[in-house]
Amino acid sequence: MFRPVVRLSTSGVRSLTRTRQCYSAPLASRCYSHAKVETDEEFDARWVTYFSKPDIDAWELKKGMNTLIGYDLVPEPKILDSALRACRRLNDLASAIRILEAVKDKSGPHKDIYPYLIQELQPTLIELGISTPEDLGMDIL
Amino acid sequence: MVVRVLNLNQMLHLTAGRVGGLFSRRAVVGLTNSGARMSSHHEVSDQVDMSQPMYWDRLDTPLPDRAWIDVLDSKDKSLKQKEKGPWTALSKEEKIALYRLKFNHTYPEMKKPSHEWKTVIGGMFIFFGITGLVVFWQGHYVYPPQPHTFGEEWQAKQIQRMLDMRVNPIEGFSAKWDYKNKQWK
Numbered sequence: 001m002f003r004p005v006v007r008l009s010t011s012g013v014r015s016l017t018r019t020r021q022c023y024s025a026p027l028a029s030r031c032y033s034h035a036k037v038e039t040d041e042e043f044d045a046r047w048v049t050y051f052s053k054p055d056i057d058a059w060e061l062k063k064g065m066n067t068l069i070g071y072d073l074v075p076e077p078k079i080l081d082s083a084l085r086a087c088r089r090l091n092d093l094a095s096a097i098r099i100l101e102a103v104k105d106k107s108g109p110h111k112d113i114y115p116y117l118i119q120e121l122q123p124t125l126i127e128l129g130i131s132t133p134e135d136l137g138m139d140i141l
Numbered sequence: 142m143v144v145r146v147l148n149l150n151q152m153l154h155l156t157a158g159r160v161g162g163l164f165s166r167r168a169v170v171g172l173t174n175s176g177a178r179m180s181s182h183h184e185v186s187d188q189v190d191m192s193q194p195m196y197w198d199r200l201d202t203p204l205p206d207r208a209w210i211d212v213l214d215s216k217d218k219s220l221k222q223k224e225k226g227p228w229t230a231l232s233k234e235e236k237i238a239l240y241r242l243k244f245n246h247t248y249p250e251m252k253k254p255s256h257e258w259k260t261v262i263g264g265m266f267i268f269f270g271i272t273g274l275v276v277f278w279q280g281h282y283v284y285p286p287q288p289h290t291f292g293e294e295w296q297a298k299q300i301q302r303m304l305d306m307r308v309n310p311i312e313g314f315s316a317k318w319d320y321k322n323k324q325w326k
Contacts, residue, residue: 062204069203091225093236094243095204101248102203129228136237138247 044076051082054089061086065099074106074113077120084121088128096130097138104133198246209245217242 038046050064065083068075075083080103087096100118107113118125118132125132133139189195194206213221217238223231224239231239240247289295308314319326 062206065204066202069201088228092243093224093228093231094240097236097240098203098244102200105200105248105252129231131233131236133247136233136240138237138240139249141249141253 044079047075047079048082051079051086053086056086056089058090058092061090061092061095065095065102069102069106074103074117077117080117081121081124084124084128084130087130093130096128097133097136100130101133101138104139196245198244198251200248200251208243210242213242 047064047068051061053060061083064086068079068083080099083099084096087093087099103117104114124130196205196207196209199205210217220235220238220242223235228236290299304315304318304320306315310316317326318324
């Protein structure tokens, strides 16, 4: 839902499952890959499953979050919900707040994405007792 | 004066010994520094142990390899214990403290603009100015006198000669001269 309309980044290392058409093919033959393109739902499900691992460890959380933020998209609320619950299992409130800051930054100029995410995550935030950066006054200098 | 001539082998041993001494000193400094580095504040002059996980503030890496503050005093430790319980029990100050233990800068602090550009532009203009002075000095003291063909009188004679020769009479030089009225068109 939050994917940009025009995906300019190819991010070769990360796009393990997101194969793209070669727009700049100089020859008559196109370099369409024959691999199956993952749908948005599959992508989301994969990441929700990743963070839902019951015995996830701190390294896996870090790796997952850093990879996710590296993608050219803002993660869906359900992925963030899964990640925040993983923070809870790891007793790591600071990382939970950091995740919220990171997705706000990922939204870039689209100022309406972050409030939507917080609105969707509100039940989880209340349940787990995670304060947003705004609540703590950390969104300003 | 006695000059001791060393053969190649002996010379190699000498240099190796000196270099080996250098390495062992640096290794010791590195080890002690890695112990000291585990505290919260890092001076740039410290020798960073690159084999240990490092902390960095990066917008695209929200969770770095290491927490900001590793060495916890008793107050921090008890806060960490409280973190294991429900987070609803934590006060705002405690939550902020937990964040500050794990991270150095917040995202807004990372993105804070600096005044570096003023230094850069200022430095640029200073160097332009110095260059200008050098060029001016050069023009005054270094260049030889201009050739005599650059003088007013010579140039006038040159132009007249070009017109007499009908240089580029169709589209160029002489085409712009009105020969009848003896003036430029």
